[in-house]
Amino acid sequence: MALALLSIDVLAGSVQVFPSGPSVPENLLHIELRLPMPLSRALDMRHVTLLDAAGQVLPGALLDLPLPSADGRRLTLLLHPGRVKSGLVAHEQLGLALKAGDSVTLRIDDPALGPALRKTWQVTAADRAAPEPARWRIAAPRAGSAAALVVRLDAPVSASGEGLMAVRGPDGLRLAGRPQLLDAETGWRFVPAQPWVAGRHSLMVHPDLEDAAGNRACALFEMRGNSHQACGEGQALPFEVKP
CATH class of the missing domain: 2.60.40.1220 (Immunoglobulin-like)
Structure with missing residues (x-):
């Protein structure tokens, strides 16, 4: 395994996107942004979308609640937990926003982050295994x-x-x-x-x-x-x- 720095395939104004690899599970719960400096204002979630393979917005995929770290250098974007977790009403009625076998793209064009940012992943089967x-x-x-x-x-x-x-x-x-x-x-x-x-x-x-x-x-x-x-x-x- 290489010991080099993380290979981030999206780097816009030094904003790093995680998961940094090429794929995410269909039950992905959160996306994390690492910022070079704290934002001057809250991230505008109207400028944050998940797109399907055809470039269409996946409606209701993200919560309108970006969570900053204490130092403001990290932001967590939550996918709708009610859609991710089976047995809940949102999951039963709407299903998972991501589908295994498809691709999904995160697009952020809020000027507060600088240049528009895009990150695409392939969607794999749900991850039902705990870290060991x-x-x-x-x-x-x-x-x-x-x-x-x-x-x-x-x-x-x-x-x-x-x-x-x-x-x-x-x-x-x-x-x-x-x-x-x-x-x-x-x-x-x-x-x-x-x-x-x-x-x-x-x-x-x-x-x-x-x-x-x-x-x-x-x-x-x-x-x-x-x-x-x-x-x-x-x-x-x-x-x-x-x-």
Whole structure:
């Protein structure tokens, strides 16, 4: 797996779009934008649309509720949860906005973001599998180096997952450093602020880590009450930094 920066096929004024890969599941729950700086005003959702393969707007696909991060550098666009989650009225009456086998394009032409932005994905079958950190593969560096720790995930995670993983050192304290998602959110790398020391470390996975369909390790988005279910304290994945 390449260790280069994420390959984003849409880059308009340094706005990055996630999922960054070529495909999304038909039960996609959220799209995330990473901004070079906070917007001067709220994103105008009248200028945010999802288009089908024919270029027609998919009506009622997105909620009119962009969610900014605390620093204003990230925006989350929610697909209508009632259409995504089976058993709800909107799902039964309208069905999923995305259909496996089709393509879908995000178009944003709000001047607040600068040049118009487009990102196209192929739509795949629904994702009904939770992230499984126990299946992740950790490539540990050697002690004394400042090389990156690289983690290969079992499946793509949400872009917000970048900050929901951390490294705990042999002393039990969190290590300072720079995290980064790789390869369409299927990998994670961590460059420490100080050289590695020998000993037993742990990759700490926050319980809120989820994929783009809203599935968390402890609960699928499809599960009743998943939106409110707590996932305990997350998971700790041990690894050894050798001399």
